[in-house]
Amino acid sequence: MKVAIVGGGWAGISAAVTLADVGHELTVFEMAPQLGGRARSVAGAPDYDNGQHILIGAYGDSLALIRRLGVDPEQVLTRLPLALPYPGEPGLQLHPGPPLIAFARGVLAHRGWPLGARLGLLAAAGGWLARGFRCGEQLSVAELCAGLPAVVKRDLVEPLCVAALNTPAPQASARVFLRVLRDALFSGAGSADLLLPRRPLSALLAGPATAWLGERLRLGARVRQIEPGWRVDGEPFDAVVLACTSVEAARLTASIAPVWSATAQGLGFEPIITVYLHSPGSALPSPMLALREGADAPAQFVFDHGALGGAAGRFAFVVSGAAPWVARGGCGEAVLAQATRELHWATPPVIDKVLTEKRATFACTPGLARPPACVAPGLWAAGDYIDGPYPATLEGAVRAGRTAAQGVAAGGGRGANGAASGSPTNTPCAGQATLRQ
Structure with a gap:
């Protein structure tokens, strides 16, 4: 045809x-x-x-x-085991191996969470697994995870939700979120690995x-x-x-x-803002770091392009679910202040470029x-x-x-x-x- x-x-x-x-x-x-x-x-x-x-x-x-x-993916992508390190904290790290065992070991080894929080997450994940990672159409991620310890929601659920669905947890579809978790964490060895581009x-x-x-x-x-x-x-x-x-x-x-x-x-749509900062001689302790979002802290993640084979001294700060910041006219200066406050720099970072995708993704809401x-x-x-x-x-x-x-x-x-x-x-x-x- x-x-x-x-x-x-x-x-x-x-x-x-x-x-x-x-x-x-x-x-x-x-x-x-x-x-x-x-x-x-x-x-x-x-x-x-x-x-x-x-x-x-x-x-x-x-x-x-x-x-x-x-194109050989091994040549253009850097494969890393799933890890969510924060500045000065190792965060959750999954090691190679069978996914169920790797997830359980990674959660239990997370010393930044109290034992009760770790066990609470494993119990909730076991329940999701028993139900085939299915839930009602109208359930939000925040409602799905309401019983989880606050530290788990802050350091794992909320950043994963906004990274995968580009929609904040209170407005995000729990059903879609569970499908992403199922495929990433439980569909085979290496399925949760992060593949970060090291070429444009x-x-x-x-x-x-x-x-x-x-x-x-x-x-x-x-x-x-x-x-x-x-x-x-x-x-x-x-x-x-x-x-x-x-x-x-x-x-x-x-x-x-x-x-x-x-x-x-x-x-409906959700925007994403990417703020590129430049700081000659600087490097992150990991190619990717998670950041704690707040009223004066827009970015949820930062990527070190130098560590990924790109331009040394260039750092990409990602602001997902960025509608409030778009309404305020942008967040370049707020990201610069967040970066200066939370990370160590060899030279003072400066704003290199700010890119705003106002219709980056559809708003992935329940039902x-x-x-x-x-x-x-x-x-x-x-x-x-x-x-x-x-x-x-x-x-x-x-x-x-x-x-x-x-x-x-x-x-x-x-x-x-x-x-x-x-x-x-x-x-x-x-x-x-x-x-x-």
């Missing part, structure tokens, strides 16, 4: 590779001058990323996609994908209209994958699938209605916001792209003459439930 893919982020790249590998003809439309979506290097400043992104060992589909494009983000996927797609890629091409049939700005295709943002997808489907469009349009992957026969959507088990993560985007591509391949499309293409026995939207698995 001749397939149009609208959007060249990680979801669009995933869909393109999946479809091309089974022989379909592709055209990828990307409105930006480069691929990568919200996980890319900054245009005009390729040594900077548009935010600090990480992967974990459980992100098998993302790692497979990176390999498929000819575009070197991981966007750059190799650009070369791989070649003439099939149209950069700087914003799609204006999609018509049933399917026509993309008048050009006929057998099927279309919408791998653009939810806002763009809602615009393009408003007249084709108004109910789907309204669901996509109804999603959230997310649009399904299938919009209409021959029209599929892919993105980290599509209905599925994950929050807005790179893995969620890659899986959504693969699911949409599989749906196109399995269900055929509808060509410009309105006749169904593909096998006549295929049903519309076949494979729609794949993403839920």
